[in-house]
Structures are given as C-alpha cells and as structure tokens.
Amino acid sequence: MTDSPAPQTDTDAAPQEVVEQAHPWAELAPEHFHLLRLAALPTDRHTGARPLRFIQLGRVERLGKQHSLLRLTLQLPGQRVRKEQNIFEVWANHEQRTVRFGPDTGLLVQPENRGLGRFMLAQGIAWARQHFAHYQVENTPLPSKDAFSEEARARRDHCLQAQGFVVEYLDPLKIKAQCGAPRVSSLHGDWHTEKVQIIELLDAASMLQQADQSLREQEVKVRKLEARIDVFKREDGGLRFTITCLVAFCVFQAGLLIWIATR
Template sequence: MTTAPLNTAVDAKTAATVPEAPKLPWDDVRPEHFQMLRLVPLPADRNTGPRPLRFIQLGRAERHNAHYSLLRLEIELPGQRTRPEQNSLDVWVDHEKHTVHTIPEVLQTEPGNRGIGRFLLAQAAIWAQPKWSAYSIEGADLPNKEALVEGHRLRRDHVLTTHGLEISYEDAQHLKGSYKPVKVGGLLATWNPERIQPVEILDVASMLELADHNLAEKEVQLRKHEESVSQYRRDDHSLRFTIACLIAFSVFQAGLLIWMATHR
C-alpha cells in the first residue's frame, strides 16, 4: 500500500538532484535545400510488401553557433503524410563536449526496407567528418522492440555495422544489445546505390524529356492502331453486307426454283 508514495518521493528526490538537459536551439528550423531521390524498384518483400519505383525529396538545413552545430534532414513523400517521428534526423554537434548525437536515436523510415535509413546516416557522416572527425559518438543501448522480430533485428544490425558501429549482446536471445563509442572519423559514410539514388536537376530534365518523347511515340502508335481497327471495322461491315446480300439472293433463288418446280 505504501509503494506508490515511496516511489513518488524517490522520483521527486531524483528529479531534484539530476540537472535538466540544456535546451537545444533552432526548434523552428525547416529544410532550405532540396534534392530528389530515386527509390529503385525492387522485388516485393514478404514483410514490407511491394517496392515499386518512387521519387522522394530530401530536405536539409544547417545551423551553427559557438556551442552547437545542427544538420536537419527530412524525407518527404509526394502525396503521402507521415508521422512526425518518421523520416527525420537531427545531427547535433556539441562543441564543448566534443560529441555528436542524433535525434531520434532510433530512426524510423517510411517506406521501410528501401535504403532510406542508411542513406540518411551516410549523409550525417559525410557532413560531420570533414570538421569534427575527432569528436566522439557515445555508446548506447539498443531498444529491444525491434529485437523481438529476428528479421527486423538483423536489418537494424546490418545498417549499424555497415556504418562502422560495433554491436554486442549481453544475452543469447539477442535482446539486450548495445553499440560501443566510436570516433566520427571511424564512421563509414556509405549507402546502397542499388536501392536509393540521388537525382540531379539535369537528370530529372533528361528523364522528363525521354518520358515525353516515349509518350509521343506511344500516341503515334496508338493512333495507327486505332486507324487499323477502324479499317478492319469498315471491312467487317462491308463483308457483313455482302454476306447478307448473298444470303438474300440465295434464299430468293431457292424460292424461285421451288415455285418453278411446283407450277409446271
């Protein structure tokens, strides 16, 4: 009966002794530079379903002051709304502690299993390494929610290890996992270009020109097919009329022969 008040008192005491984390600036920063990304069509996945060709937009913004640097990345899907925690990644650099961390710690992407997570983490490493390669990324525990499904855990671990993080588990069931601290310079800024590809403006223009050219050719072919179908229909009507005339003439001739035979 006294457990709840006791816990409340302990929590209040702990909250009083633990200092609040400093408030980070730039809450209202929105992406300012944009780039188109091409999601390469892939075979349907048993867990995530169809994976057709799609084009998405990467937005980014940077801010710097004496204490922090920020890279904000957001993925936008044309004609589709996502939850606030999806398709966004903030990379924070603390110049006083010489550390780098990301928000959120667990990256959620939509559509899943298309290479978006690896691409965002690679962009973060490419941005941070030239200036802050000696800064550290602190180790952290991995949430065990994804570890409950073996396929999800393996996919998550593959993404982290391909970026240079070392993962270890405390149990044989692979539920209590964590990754060790690493220098920013030790990260691997790679993603799978067979899944996701940046598309430049000139490439987009060339693709639109090619699509327009192919569409014009298809319209010409369709017009020719329609003319052929119309010609076949006219020929069909002529044949039907000829056949009807022949049938009528045959019936008349047969009737005439019958009449002549019966009136002799």
C-alpha cells in the same frame, strides 16, 4: 487579539516547475531538396511489394559556436507519415567535442527495407566526417521495438555495423542495446547505391523530358492503331452488308428454283 499569519516556508511553497526551453533549431524546416530514386526490388515477405519509387530528400544544416546540426527528412508523394518518422539528425557539441546521431525516438523510416536507413546514416556520417572527424561519438540507445524479431534485430545490427558503429547489448535477452563508436573518423559514409540513388536537378529534368517524349510517341502509336481499327470496322461493316445481300439473293434463288420445279 488578531492572529498574525504564519510565515511562509520553503516547504509550504508550491514547487516551481522548470520548463525546459526547446533548442532554437528544434523546428528548422528543410532548405535544400533532392530527388531520390528507389530501385525496384523483389517482393519481401514482410513488407510486400517494392516497386520503383521517387521520394524527396530535405536537408538543413547549421554550424554554430556551441552546437552544429544536420537534419534530413524524407517526404513521400501522396503519403503522410507520423512526425517522428522519416527524420534523421546529427548534433555536434563543440564544448564536449562529441557527436550524437539520430533522434531520441530512433530512426523510423518509411518505406521500410528499401535501403533508406543506411542511406540517411551515410549522409549524416559524411557530414560529420567533413566537419568533426576528431570528435567522439555519443552512445545512442536503440529502441527495443526495432528488434521485434530475430531477423529484424540482425538486419538492424548489420546496418549499424556496416557503417562502423559498435552495437552493445546491456542484458542477456538482447532487448536493451546501444550503439557508438570511438571517433567520427572510424565511421563509414557508404550505402547501397544500387538501391538508393540521388537524382540531380538536370538528371531529373532529362528524365521528365524523356518520359514526356515517350508519352507523345505512345500517343502517336495509339492514334495510328485507332485509325486502323476504324478502317477495319468500316470494312467489317461493308463485308457484313455484302454477306447479307448474298444470303438474301441465295434464298431468293432457292425459292425461285423451288417454285419453278413445283410448276
């Protein structure tokens, strides 16, 4: 007598993992680029020196029937950042008529304390106001690491509130927080233009041309100074030879006088 295998039940079956497929726009690369000028600012006690810098702003947007996307990225010359840094997204859900700002990991910007966070927020708000001003704004959780100190928390809250967001704390210790707004139209798309400036292509070309012309003028001045230094060196060499000859002649005369006197 053979034993027949027991029928496989749902409880015996291994659970099948459901892999969430990434959105087709999740890895879109920038398509349009602009040059940003970061003005020189006084040295900050936390972030250090803040010299004049130029960085690249990348932009890509998609308008679809179900979703729309704006993605902004910042690229620093000669410096690499983590994948989750220097990226800002605005997602619009047309079925729910909602707009979500920022990546899930929060807005992490390098270099810090240069006005770039508010600039990227303003760019995303301006785009959302242009297309979906009547949409509701989803509440966005704020990472607790952004408020590692009272000063950092106050700076973050001021930046968000200046753009029209409402910051709400979910615990008495002010660790868990979220921000949102009633409508996209209630947000403000301005930023500190004296800190961050968008340089157009013609302006960038003009700046490069002026810099090249200034370098050429400096090279001419340096060559003239080098020529004068060479002249001074030759004159100095001639003077040294003359002085040496005079010293030798004086020594000879003194020796001759001593010889005559002793005779």
